[in-house]
Amino acid sequence: QLQLQESGPGLVKPSETLSLTCTVSGGSISRSSFYWGWIRQPPGKGLEWIGTIYYSRNAYYNPSLKSRVSISLDTSKNQFSLELSSVTAADTAVYYCARPLRYFDWLPAYWGQGVLVTVSS
């Protein structure tokens, strides 16, 4: 059964870089034509797509975050990662990693439990 688990610091200082990792179990990142994604949700607000990476390492980003975000794969560890630079309080959110149901789909189906990241000095 596919499982995704986010991990990373729960507190990041303003202007620093937020780094999170999603560990995938029950499926291989490198052997399948899936798109792997990151979504976030500020406290009390709605969902926001951050970006998606294909197993071939092509990445796609939300235009509003594109200048600050990078998503990468680490196939040796069966993980994919998110980096968001120059963070502010507006980046405080629960961050989710996710995968679609089928090859070549984009929309998330399997979600991690989420990790709360607070930006504060």
Place this chain on the structure above:
Amino acid sequence: QSALTQPASVSGSPGQSITVSCTGTSSDVGGYNSVSWYQQHTGKAPQLMIYDVSNRPSGISNRFTGSKSGNTASLTISGLQAEDEADYYCSSYTTTSTLVFGGGTKLTVL
């Protein structure tokens, strides 16, 4: 990119049916059959309820149905139950190779 438009809230009594709308443009909802709906209970991760406009994943009750007309997708929940009280989000793939979510709809079961 602009978020898809959903009503902020809907409500219904147990046993009744409700419909949540999700309005986009021809560049997202209207342009593809790649529309999904998610249920999110407080403090939990979203759960996929509908994919490809009208398909239910394994294990999802047939009380949940999805449809689309033009640039508007809809989620209908029939036979409302107390456990259906949650936030609901729609999402769509877009012509610029991005994803967009709706603002979310809070369903209250009276």
